[in-house]
Amino acid sequence: MDQPTPPDGAHGADGFRSGFVALLGRPNVGKSTLLNALLGERVAPTNPKPQTTRRRLRGILTSPEHQIVFIDTPGFHEPQDNLGSHLVAAARSAVTQSDAVLLLWDAREVLPVDLELLELVRSARRPLVLGLNKVDLLENATPDGPLPDPPPEAVAAIAEFGLRLSALNSVGLSELVARLAALLPEGPLYYDPEQITAEPLRELAAEFIREAALDCLHQEVPYALEARIEEFAPRSAELTFIAARLFVERDSQVGIVVGRGGERLRKIGTLARSLLEELLETQVYLDLRVKVKPKWRKDESALREFGYHRQG
Numbered sequence: 001m002d003q004p005t006p007p008d009g010a011h012g013a014d015g016f017r018s019g020f021v022a023l024l025g026r027p028n029v030g031k032s033t034l035l036n037a038l039l040g041e042r043v044a045p046t047n048p049k050p051q052t053t054r055r056r057l058r059g060i061l062t063s064p065e066h067q068i069v070f071i072d073t074p075g076f077h078e079p080q081d082n083l084g085s086h087l088v089a090a091a092r093s094a095v096t097q098s099d100a101v102l103l104l105w106d107a108r109e110v111l112p113v114d115l116e117l118l119e120l121v122r123s124a125r126r127p128l129v130l131g132l133n134k135v136d137l138l139e140n141a142t143p144d145g146p147l148p149d150p151p152p153e154a155v156a157a158i159a160e161f162g163l164r165l166s167a168l169n170s171v172g173l174s175e176l177v178a179r180l181a182a183l184l185p186e187g188p189l190y191y192d193p194e195q196i197t198a199e200p201l202r203e204l205a206a207e208f209i210r211e212a213a214l215d216c217l218h219q220e221v222p223y224a225l226e227a228r229i230e231e232f233a234p235r236s237a238e239l240t241f242i243a244a245r246l247f248v249e250r251d252s253q254v255g256i257v258v259g260r261g262g263e264r265l266r267k268i269g270t271l272a273r274s275l276l277e278e279l280l281e282t283q284v285y286l287d288l289r290v291k292v293k294p295k296w297r298k299d300e301s302a303l304r305e306f307g308y309h310r311q312g
Contacts, residue, residue, distance in 0.1 A: 018067040019099030019184035024091060024121070026113045027075030029104045030133045034167035035059045035072045038177065042278065043197040043204065044072050045211035055207070055307070056090050058198040060191050066181040067189055069198070071098060076117055083297040086308040095120060100127040100183040102176075107132040107164065108139075110150045118157055127183040130161035131176065136169045202232045203307075205276055209244050209288070212272035216264055217257065224249040225257070226296065226306050231287075240280050243287040244272075247306075249295055257290050265290065 023031045032044035039059050057072040073094045074087035095101055101121045105114045121128050132147070139148075150158060163179065165172040191198060210227040217225070231243040246257060246268075258265045269288045276284045296302035 015186060016065065016067075016189075017181050017184040018069075018187035018190060020069045020071060020097070021180055021184075022091075022094040022098035022101045022126075023070050023072045023104065024095060024101055024117055025075065025104035026111065026117070029075070029106050030167045031072055031075070031104055032057075034104065034131070034133065034165065035070055037167045037170060038070070038173060039196050041196055042275075043199070045207045045214075055203070056094055057204075057207075060196050060198060061177065062189070062191070062193045062195075063181075066184065067191065067193075068177070068180055068184065069190060070102075076113060082300060082303060083308065086303060092120065095124045095126060098126065099185060100129070100180060102129050102131055102180060103161075104131045104133050104165075105154075107135045107147055108137060109148060110154045115151065115153050118154075128161050129163060129176065129179050129183070130157055131165045131172075132158065132162055133165045133167060135164045135171060136166040201280065202229050204279060205229055205232060205242060206244065208275040208279060209246070209268075209272045209286075212275055213246055213257070213268045215271060216268045224253060224297065226293075228306060234282070235285075238282055239285060240276075240282045241285045241287075242276065244289075246288065246290045247293045247296060248290065249293065249297070251292055254290050254292060 023035060025031050035044045035057075036042050036059075038061055043059050044057050055074070059070040059072060061068045061070065071094045073091040076088060076091050101124075103114075103117055103121055118130075147158075163172055163176055165176060167173075197204070206227045206229050209229075210225060213225055213227065226247045228245050228247065229242060230245055231241065233241045235241050248254060248257060256264075257268070259267070265288065269286055272288065273284050273286050276286065293299075293302055296306070
């Protein structure tokens with residue numbers, strides 16, 4: 001992850017802090033939901049299914065005192081194929097290439113993978129905030145109530161770095177931003193203060209289309225699904241034309257995605273269009289089709305074609 005060159009003349013006031021914060025955690029711990037809540041807009045796709053986030057997404061939070069560039073990483077998991085290896089590599093490299101790390105745990109249960117991630121951050125010697133997310137879902141439903149008994153290895157880390165959060169209810173977000181900003185070095189404005197993401201709209205559009213498909217599909221297809229933009233063309237100030245393809249691995253999966261009489265694909269398209277129109281602030285004409293690319297998750301050439309690169 002190369003740091004951008006600050007725009008000419010871009011600087012903050014004396015004492016202005018800026019830098020990059022890796023957002024790290026296992027799948028479904030709420031990283032993307034938290035990022036969207038911090039920014040006040042949707043820049044990262046969210047879905048209960050694992051592997052919703054497959055690429056590192058940069059969200060930018062700027063105030064008169066600081067600019068925090070969040071790097072939302074794929075959920076850390078045990079890879080089952082080449083795609084999984086790419087995702088885990090992206091998460092690992094984000095830690096070493098960031099100024100600080102926000103490690104997110106589910107407040108209801110600390111798992112061995114959470115402790116593995118804690119050790120990864122410690123080994124990289126990066127400043128850390130440990131976010132205990134989803135406190136709104138604790139059994140007693142009070143954010144300041146007792147936590148379920150964490151493993152002994154987690155107790156000291158929670159005491160030293162822990163902060164209770166609820167991305168859905170905005171619990172602890174102001175304190176979180178203050179803690180992270182204090183960990184960053186004094187530095188320039190890397191991005192325009194009005195900018196909230198550094199990702200090209202074309203790439204975000206593909207992620208939002210895949211999110212819409214995940215919302216409409218059952219467990220047997222989502223992990224074999226990829227979205228790619230074939231054409232992205234503003235036709236006027238009010239209309240954007242997007243041709244997109246959903247890729248699956250087997251012919252049988254095409255029928256599942258399309259549905260009887262095309263019903264499910266139309267549903268996916270309707271949901272995707274609403275997400276895209278919110279993102280682009282224009283009307284969207286979406287041409288959405290389904291294609292087969294056999295075993296693409298294991299095929300390095302296919303992964304490169306879809307934009308997955310070894311990161312480190």
